[in-house]
Amino acid sequence: MNKPLLCLEGIGKSFGPVDVLKDISLSVMPGEVLGILGENGAGKSTLLKIISGIYTPSVGKIYIGDQTFNALDPITARRHGVAMIPQEFNLVPTLRVYENVFLGQELRRAGLLDHATMRKRTQELLASLEVNLNPDMPIERLSVAEKQMVEVARVLVNDARILILDEPTTVLTDREVAVLFGVVRALVAKGVTILFISHKLKEVKDLCDRLLILRDGEQVELCTTDTLSEEEMARKMVGRELSQIYPAKRAPLSSDHMPPALQVRGLCLKDKLQDIDLEVHRGEVLGLAGLVGAGRTEIAETIMGLRRKEQGEILIDGEAVTIRSPNAAHALGLAYLSEDRQGKGLILSFNVMQNITALSLKRYVRGFIQHRAERRRAEHYQQRLSIKASNLAAPVSLLSGGNQQKVYFSKLLDIEPDILILDEPTRGIDISAKQQIYRLIRNLTEQNKAVIVISSELEEIIGIADRVLVVREGQIAVELKGADINEEHIMLYAAGARQNNNYERAGN
Structure with a gap:
């Protein structure tokens, strides 16, 4: 009979007078996927940081195989097969991709760093993740989704026995998530234990064998996944009933007599964007959908003056403006929430x-x-x-x-601001907090503000946007309205499986 690979006994953690974890006990078997759920601040990340050696528990014991620990440090945890993909990136921006993948675990030959082998191995790991990325590319030039895949490649270098995934899919599209989950299932088949945090309950339902649900630092449920529906998971996380997640959409606005709050004409960015036209009106949520790398973030950053456009025109309330910096954008009533909250926010x-x-x-x-x-x-x-x-x-x-x-x-x-551009606005946020954010976005439109939402979550785009522009390979592929805003249409246009030759760009 198999023995548990990881056991926690009475784990607690306090920061000063505040108890953030209280008496957590559980056992996880080899090849098991344990989902860890809870609202923001419930103690999930703290628990995983204790297992990975970043935090020292205030009380309790940790068992890995036959070894007993009062506390772990990162080096000891790694030596015993614990690897972690954190929610916030732990990469060195100025180093190249392969240097980050092998950071702290460099390969050597004859006493010297074996750069050629590390480059080759990195290329192989990224290929297994279906990521076309140059190993010599500096991290600071990567998108958030590409950085996430580099984090995954880092943990695949070593033969981890316990792999911790803390919100690994928040910036990935469905395609990237499917690839990542394929890798996870292959590791599970080899006996690797997976600890998985996600606020996407469908993912938890699909991937996990058992669930640990935390609330206010306490263990409220430890059960097999098939015993709870997604609604029951959410209810146990928040300790109360949740009403409809998405607020009702408003009736279509008549805009004949008012210019758009923000209009973009013929926006081009070298090697990234080609002839982007869009408009968003006051009182409206415009969604930007598309695969990772399609150019959604580049559109936002160019509008905000973070990138220098090659050509094109930006108008606010019908007046052409020049935006060369975020400060200039702020002065004109624009605000931008970046997908990289720690790096840029x-x-x-x-x-x-x-x-x-x-x-x-x-x-x-x-x-x-x-x-x-x-x-x-x-x-x-x-x-x-x-x-x-x-x-x-x-x-x-x-x-x-x-x-x-x-x-x-x-x-x-x-x-x-009068115009808000929100890039992955609910990244790393639990279902209750998402509901708050969605209501806040709708309240902003009721205050006559214009909102653009960029999201990799199709459900989110469908639920919150009044109109959707699908971005593909740096161009607007299609505009969707009403009943056409659905998963099938968005994915077909995003992947290029459907073309819209009759698409008329905004302003034409």
């Missing part, structure tokens, strides 16, 4: 309040910073978005990924 060394007011700080300066007004505003967003933080002076780096996302959202709202 938040200042991790700043506290919660400082991050919320980072873009709007001048409004709180009257000779010197009015900290009382700044704090009141931060408290407003903490309550409005249900940000879980011990206090507003806590470093944002200590918050869960979902609560960091809420802080980032608050940062944008505090500059009071």
Whole structure:
């Protein structure tokens, strides 16, 4: 009879007076996939960081095979076969892909680094993930989805016995998810134990054998996956009933007498975008769908002045504008939520309040910073978005990924923009918080603001967008409205299996 590969006995963790984990006990078998569910701040990532040696438990024991540990450190955990793909990337931006894949586990020949073998092995690993990526490409030039696949390649270098996946699919399309899950199932067949965190309950249902559900740091359920429906999973996570996730869409708006809030004509970006035309009206949510690498993020970054366009025109309320930087965009009423919240959105060394007011700080300066007004505003967003933080002076780096996302959202709202471009706005957010974000987006449109949502989750695009533009290979493939906004249509156009020769670009 097989013995458990991993056992936890009475694991608890406190940060000062705050207990974030309480008496967690479980056993996981070789070749088993254990899903770990819970709202943001429930303790999921803390538990996985204890298993991977990043955090030391305040109480309890860890068993790996026949070995007993009061605590692990990252080197000891790795030596005993524990590997982790974290929710936030742990890559060195200035190093190349292959250097990151083998960082800390470099191959040598005759005492020297064996660059040729590491390049070749990296190419093989990426090919197994169906990723066409140059091993010599610097990490800082990759998209978020490409960085995610590099993280996967890193853990495949070693023969891990326990693989931890913390929200690995949040920026991947269905195709990339299918490839990743194929790799996971192949590892399971070899006896590798998988610990899987995801807020996508369908993925959990499809992949996991058993579930551990946490709420407020406590273990509320440990059961086989087939005993719970997705609705029951969500209910146990939040401890209450959840109503409809997506708010009702508004009736189509008549825009004949008003120019679009934002209009883009003939936008081109070297080797990335070709002749992009789009428009979004006040009171509307425009969705941008497409496969990873299709150019959705590049459209947003070019509009915001983060990339220099080759040609094209941007109009706000019918007036042509020049945008050469994000500051210029902000002055014109635009705000952009990047898909890379830690790399481009938040200042991790700043506290919660400082991050919320980072873009709007001048409004709180009257000779010197009015900290009382700044704090009141931060408290407003903490309550409005249900940000879980011990206090507003806590470093944002200590918050869960979902609560960091809420802080980032608050940062944008505090500059009071009229046009918001949201790139993967619910990345790493639990189902209850997603519901809050969707209602917030709809409330913004009811305040006559225009919103563009970029998302790799088809369900999200379908549920929240009033119109959808499908982006393929740097071009707009089709515009979808009404009943045509469905998974089949989006995927057929995104993959190039269907063409729309009659598509008329915005403004024509």
